[in-house]
Amino acid sequence: MKIAVTYNKEQQLRPLEEAEIIGIIDDEKKVVEQYENPAYNMSKEATMSVILDIGADAIVVKNQFLCPGSYMMSYGRLKYIQTQYNSLQEVLEHLNELKSAATEELNEEVYAEAYPE
Template sequence: MKSADILAIIDEEQKVVEQYENPAPEFGEEAAVEGILELGASAVIVRDDTLSQSAYKALKGHVKFMPTSMNNLYEILDKLEEVKSGATDVIEKLEVSAS
């Protein structure tokens, strides 16, 4: 998440994708997490191994996680139902490392 310059919010009801600049990319993932929570996201799509333990802890309980190996927004939008089917409240490998 540290390298995220853009945060994309997929609004299925309105059928739009809104893109926002990361509020402070120079401050890293903390700012990205804060931006995600302020935007009221209900779920976060995360690529494999890009979510740190601290970002996971900050988001857990506020959003669902949708892990994916897809690399770009267009691919995700094309397969959104598949991505959504993997929604979960916890990411097991991050739960294990929190113990």
């Protein structure tokens, strides 16, 4: 399984458009391939397009990492792995438990846009 993770240069997990790096964890080869995100600071949809082009099977997400557009682009094409972890290292340390929780769909609050209160 190839699992996409979006993060910054300090390897802290970031929403799609804030991610400087797209990591692809290849759990069979036990390696993380890193790609510079060409859609950095553009949009969540642009980053999702890159992830889909790379050929990921799943993506690690936290609340508001996706938006309705990027979710609909990936729905049916990726599995979603929700996490409360904040760094690539934590994801790697807990990869087996995270993989076992992969789902085909997300609750709307996970991909809903943030609205100022």
